[in-house]
Amino acid sequence: MEHWNSYWHQTKSLNSFAEDESSPGYNGAVLDYWHQLFASFPTGSTILDVATGNGALAVSLVDFSNTVKANFQVLASDLAAIQPLSTIAAQPDVLKLLRQVCFYSETPTEQLPFAQNSLDAVISQFGFEYSKRKAAMQEVLRVLKPTGSFSAMIHHRSSVLTKDCESGLAFYSDVADCHFFAVATELLTIADSEPKQLSSQQRTQYLNKKLFKLAQDLQGICVNTTKEYWCQDFLQRVSPLFMQVKPGHLQLLKRFQHDILSHEARLNDQLASAWSEQDAEDFSACVLRAGHQSNISPFLLDNDLFGWTLKMTK
Numbered sequence: 001m002e003h004w005n006s007y008w009h010q011t012k013s014l015n016s017f018a019e020d021e022s023s024p025g026y027n028g029a030v031l032d033y034w035h036q037l038f039a040s041f042p043t044g045s046t047i048l049d050v051a052t053g054n055g056a057l058a059v060s061l062v063d064f065s066n067t068v069k070a071n072f073q074v075l076a077s078d079l080a081a082i083q084p085l086s087t088i089a090a091q092p093d094v095l096k097l098l099r100q101v102c103f104y105s106e107t108p109t110e111q112l113p114f115a116q117n118s119l120d121a122v123i124s125q126f127g128f129e130y131s132k133r134k135a136a137m138q139e140v141l142r143v144l145k146p147t148g149s150f151s152a153m154i155h156h157r158s159s160v161l162t163k164d165c166e167s168g169l170a171f172y173s174d175v176a177d178c179h180f181f182a183v184a185t186e187l188l189t190i191a192d193s194e195p196k197q198l199s200s201q202q203r204t205q206y207l208n209k210k211l212f213k214l215a216q217d218l219q220g221i222c223v224n225t226t227k228e229y230w231c232q233d234f235l236q237r238v239s240p241l242f243m244q245v246k247p248g249h250l251q252l253l254k255r256f257q258h259d260i261l262s263h264e265a266r267l268n269d270q271l272a273s274a275w276s277e278q279d280a281e282d283f284s285a286c287v288l289r290a291g292h293q294s295n296i297s298p299f300l301l302d303n304d305l306f307g308w309t310l311k312m313t314k
């Protein structure tokens with residue numbers, strides 16, 4: 001969970017697909033999908049967004065409720081140690097909406113702190129599937145009122161997002177294979193320490209050359225493949241540390257390496273959570289066995305497969 005904790009504390013984004021961007025949450029067809037659903041909730045409903053992250057979907061719900069005067073009570077939970085109010089503090093418009101959400105940090109979907117039959121609806125955007133499916137389904141059914149519904153957008157095993165995630169993981173595997181961080185660390189360690197045998201300048205030049213060659217090799221492997229974007233982004237972010245090698249850059253490199261490892265862990269989570277056709281069928285069967293109905297359909301965005309939509313009624 002550490003990788004999610006550190007992402008939600010560092011990002012200036014409300015949602016989880018916005019590395020280094022200040023993203024205000026979902027928009028376009030994804031938001032239209034949710035708005036249509038929000039419009040079906042009765043005035044005064046109590047609605048929970050599970051695996052909310054920094055609250056992108058919860059904030060959209062509050063915004064919708066304010067606009068149409070639906071008077072929704074919006075709750076939002078996540079297993080990570082989230083603190084969106086302090087993370088997004090610099091964005092006053094968003095902060096105003098976040099203040100209308102009641103957040104539950106370190107709260108697994110499998111174990112929700114709500115009474116039986118207490119919620120009108122549960123929703124989730126790329127979050128429910130990160131939990132243990134059967135236990136989470138049972139817990140959502142437990143907290144829903146008898147007339148309640150659960151709606152989610154779920155990662156699809158063949159979506160554009162999953163393919164991008166696989167490209168990222170393949171690129172990070174190339175970085176590990178060529179020991180990029182080991183050479184980079186050696187180089188910056190010299191800049192941080194006293195020269196011993198060769199002159200500091202000679203050693204720095206030697207390692208600089210070695211690192212430059214590694215960067216070229218990485219680019220060579222990635223050019224014209226789905227990894228190219230990942231490679232450009234990586235090199236763009238790390239290269240300022242080597243333009244002029246200075247003491248202090250070693251610490252920055254360590255932080256960057258930590259961020260990359262954390263990103264890799266989140267990508268692995270995303271890949272593991274994505275549902276195949278078989279997973280969708282298995283989930284439907286599981287809901288049916290529990291005596292309830294569900295509907296799972298592919299969701300397209302600009303003609304590309306983006307995810308599954310899941311609806312379950314109690």
Ligand SMILES: C[S@@+](CC[C@H](N)C(=O)[O-])C[C@H]1O[C@@H](n2cnc3c(N)ncnc32)[C@H](O)[C@@H]1O
Pocket residue numbers: 004014015016017050051052053054055056057077078079080107108109110124125126127130131132
């Ligand atoms: C891809 S992020 C999505 C966050 C948010 N819904 C969004 O769209 O930006 C997945 C989230 O699931 C959370 N998560 C993982 N396992 C969980 C669990 N068992 N219960 C609740 N949240 C969980 C992670 O902490 C992370 O915030």
